[in-house]
Every structure is written in C-alpha cells, then in structure tokens.
Amino acid sequence: MSQARPVTIAFDVMGADHGAAEVVRGAAQLTLDSPNIHALLVGDRAQIDEALATIRHNAERVAVHHTSEWVAMHEKPAAALDDKPQASVLLAAKLVKEGEADAMVSAGNTGAGVLACAKSFTLIPGVRRAALATVYPTAVGRGEKNDPFSLILDVGATVDASAADLVAFAVMGTAYARIISRNKDPSVALLSNGTEAQKGPPRVVEAHEKLKGMAGLRFIGNIEGVDIPKGTADVVVCDGFVGNVCLKMLEGVSETVMELAKYAYKEKLLWRAALAMLSGGIERIKEVTDWEQYGGAPILGFNRLFIKAHGRSKARAITNAGKVAAKAVGNDLAMTIEKLLPGRGSS
Amino acid sequence: MSDETKPAPRRIYRWDLDKTYLQTEFDTLRQLVRTALQRANEKKAVPGAAALIRELKASPDVRLCIVSGSPTQMRKVLMEKLKLDGVEFDELVLKDNLRNLVRGRFKALRGQVGYKLPVLLESRARAPADAEEVLFGDDAEADAFVYSLYADMVARRVSEPVVYRVLEAAEVYSDDIERVIQVWHSIPQADPVRRIFINLDRLTPPAYFAKYGPRVVPIFNYFQAALVLMGDKFLTAPQVLKVMIELVQTAGYNLLTLSNSFQDLLRRGLPMGAVAEALVEALKGPGGMFQAVRPVPDIIAAFSKRVASLGSEPAPPKARDIDYLSLLDDARPRTHKARRRS
Known part of the structure; x- marks a missing residue:
C-alpha cells in the first residue's frame, strides 16, 4: 500500500447520461489505478452497490454516501437545489466543504454543479467570480507531455466578467496549465476581435493593460477566434458569454466536418477510398485529441476543485476526471492560484 | 504443548498458503521460478494474515491445518516462514507434484479439486464430529468451489451422483475419485463449516461469489475477516483491534481504508451493528496500545460516519442451495494463460 498522502474524490454518481453505473465504473477503475486516491460515491446506494458488486474495484478505497435525491439534466438548477436539499451534487459539495473529500467530480447537470459549489465552497481570496475551463485540441503540442490541448476559460460560469475577473481567469488558467498539463510557463492570451491592445470592449482593453505588466504570467496579448485551433x-481567456458561444461553435464545426466526411464516404467510391487511406491518420488524430484523457472541465476560483465531466462521459473519462482532480489537489491548485494573483504572493 | 496433551479441537481453521497467506505471484513461468527460489525471509505474508492466525490460535482447543498447492520440496522454506511470522500450525499438507510427474499424471499437476478435496476430507475424518470449521482461500483458483463442496459433502447436502459428475468434470483421476468417495463415507454427517473466506487477491467482484451463498465471504483484507469472525463470536473486540494494529503498523492501512473496509461489509448485508458497538467499547476501555495507532475518538468518528452515511440497514444476503453442476467451470483446472486473463 502506498504511503503517499491519500486524496479523496467525491463523485456525484447521479444524473449522468449513461446512468449511475457508468460513473461507478469510472470511480472503481480509479481505485485500481491509483493507490492514493479514494472514491467517495454520493448517490443512490442500491444503484451504486448493484454496479460495484459486479465490477473489479478495491473496496478499501471506496465509500458510499447514500442519498435518494438528485438533479436531472432537464431541471432548472436553482429550483432543483431548493427543492432537493439532499441532492447528490449538493451533498458531494458539502462533503468536500466539510473535509470528507478533497475535490468533486460530476457528470450531471452543469448548472446545478456550479451552483452547488457556489453554495458550499468559498472563493479564493482575490477571486471575485469562478470560471469554467475546458480544453480544446490544437495544432501545437505544449509542456512536458507535448499536450495538444489549450485551455479556454471562462466557457459559461461568469457571463459578465469585469477586467479584474479576466485577470483572475488568466491567473487561474496559468496555474491549472502548470499543474495539469505540466507546462511550466504557459502562454496566456485574451480572446478579442483583433490582436491590437486597444481592440475589444473596454473590459478587455483594461484587462490587457493589467496583464501586460503582470509578473508571473507569460501574457502574449490578444488573439482572435481563428487562433484558438491553431x-x-x-491559455485563452474570455468571459463566459463569449467563451460559451465560441466553444459551441467549435463543437459545431467539428461535427459538421464529421458529417461532411460521412457524406463523402457515401457519395463517391474515390472519396471513400481516399478516406479509407486516411483512416490511420484520422485514428491517430482522434487519439491525440481525445478529450476523455482530461475527464472534464474544472470550475476554477473556489478553494476546492470541481471537475465537471461531460454528461455523456464514459467510465474512462470519469476515471481521468478523478485523476486530474487528485493531481490538482496534490499540487495545491488553490494555493498556487492565490500566490499568483496580483498583490497576493510572490510568484 | 504436545499433540497428546492438547485438548480435542473445538475449532479447526483451514488455510491455503499462496495468495491466501502468502503474497505469491505465479501467473508466469518467471514468477513461478522466482517464487520457488525465494528464501523464507524474502516471502511476504498477506497483510494481517499472521496477526489473524495468531489471534485465532490463542485458544488451546483450536487447530490450524494448512493445505497448499505448493510442492513438497518447499516444505522447509515454508515452515521457516511460518515460524518467522510466529504462526504455529498443526497440519501442513503440500502437493507432491514430483510424484504426479513421475506417474505421468499431468492433469493432477494443475488440478485443485482432485488434490484439495481428498486432503480436506481425510483431515476431517480425523477430527471430532462436533468440531467447527472456518476455511480461508483465495480467488485465484477453485477455493470457493472446493471448500463449498467439501462443506456440503460433510453435511450431506450434495448427492453422490453430483459429486461423481463434478469430480469427472474437474478431470480428477478415477482412483482419486474412489479415494474421495471412500473417505467421505467414513465421515459422520455434520454441518461444521461456519464460514469460507475468499481473499480477493485478484479483486474479483464480490458478487461473483454470491452463487456460493452467504457462507462464502469474499474479503479485501484480513481486517474484514476479523470483523466477520467477531460477529460470529470466534474473536473478541481486542483481538480484532490487534489485527487492525498490525495492518496499520506494517502495511500502511489508515482510518480511511479501515473504515471503508468496514462499510463494504455493511453494504453487503453482513451484520456489523453489534460488532461496531463492541469495538467502540474495546477502544474506550483500558489499553493504551490503541492510542498508539490513532486517537480513539477519531477512529470511532470515522467508523460512525461510514455507518451513518448509508442511511437504512442493508438487507442480509440470501441463503441459497448451491447448484454445483452449473458451476463446473469453476472446478476445472486453470491454465497460466487463463489466470493471466482473469
């Protein structure tokens, strides 16, 4: 048994697209892969035990916290959490707050997850608003792992971010990239409608001015949307409104390309042959840009970490979300962020 | 105490060695060779196993009988290892594979049922009819099957035609089948087997063993076995705490792993309520040794939380008759390849 400091991850088992069993499977695999990570499964005990009974796991690193309430995907977060004080996502956040777990993972309702964090966790001193970050595959490798993913934040938690919020997001993204992507000196940019410093709404211009002179960050200026996939x-910084629109558009483009490829495959024998010849390369791109290795999107800015896994996450993504959360906890992400914030620490 | 002066056994604990008492790897030829060449001080016991045996053996009217598939050539090193661990045994039966090889009985080299079943029955034939038994095996071979069949044969819950069919399916040689039937008939009918513990060396999902009924208890560690045996009144709370202390001091177990292990048993419907109360009393009582592990209130709080977080009490596992003919796959010898796959 490893002597490394044990880290407990609370998994909100309920409300995911593939059901509780898939989340339990992912958490169970985590107990086999990582000797210092414990899984605290929060949700309906009957469903959890039914899944656990039939899959390999290490019971020494699994605990169950029963609740019969949870928030479904279609429910309105605020109303649902008011109606269900014992909802699994809220309970998981509470257990993290009370120190029963160190971080939390959920593949359920995103809004409910963010709200549960806001109700239970406290913001890091110097951070006014939280940010939801996500990774996006790009053409460039970075960090020790030659990681092709860039980090975009915020993609939906804070719709009306101020200049100070954008600066905090830049700090949070840098800290996260340093710890999770093992990128010692990540470059940070503001997303705008031009690369010039004076381009964009006043809050972006002001944030640019603040970031330009900031120590501890490698701010490279503004970038345009076209630079994201490049x-x-x-680390790409924007407010939640822009980030969410941008993310959905990138997802839409990706889906459209896939549709076009399918169409081409059906339409002409020559095109089909060409696609078949490229299949090895396409598979490789799929491997390299596999988002499941990141497990999900972190909510940054709170003193505790929440990884929001995609609703349709399979077990592997859940396992990786747990690993990412444990890594962030082990490297004290919150403290790293606090130290990097202007006027807070050394850096 | 010599055999003559020992009181007649009231309880018999039967243990397998590899993967049950010893942390052994023999899934590949290289591992097999390495295991064969290991010296006694290089062999490692499964955490908590030695402490559990010492506590079980604390009473003079108890016997420890070891039946292992290890070759007889390893007797000296195994005896030395058990001595190093402070484990006193009454029987140590090893497999004479050299004899099997010389006689060309190649199926017997890998077979578990044809080896263990007659040995268990012969040992039982020498024991008092009222002696209770607790058996310890693992999930690497056919222990759950062999032990359950043995228990049901002694209790006459399984018919002779079924035993014949099982032994044939397990590729047992005909003379060994006759030996099994002969010894079986000489044993008085009794229902001595209280528990069969299966050490989950391969982390086989516990539900896999549900087909063997609630008598078979898969365990992730020997703290779990100690808790169940305490519930069965085979161990006292201070004895369970000694097993716990060995796990903490020698194998890095902590409050999380121990309380999770406890909750795992609760979730599987094992009656742990009275056990928890007795443990709390023992922890609160005199005996500074427990304080050395962790402040007592922390231990109690950790276990209480795991109980409270489950809400209502889970239903106990249901008793069931074992359909051995439907479980013949579990009885067949496994190849190295199959072991690696599992």
Missing part, C-alpha cells in the same frame, strides 16, 4: 496560446 494553438497560438496555451
């Missing part, structure tokens, strides 16, 4: 910056 991988021009390791």
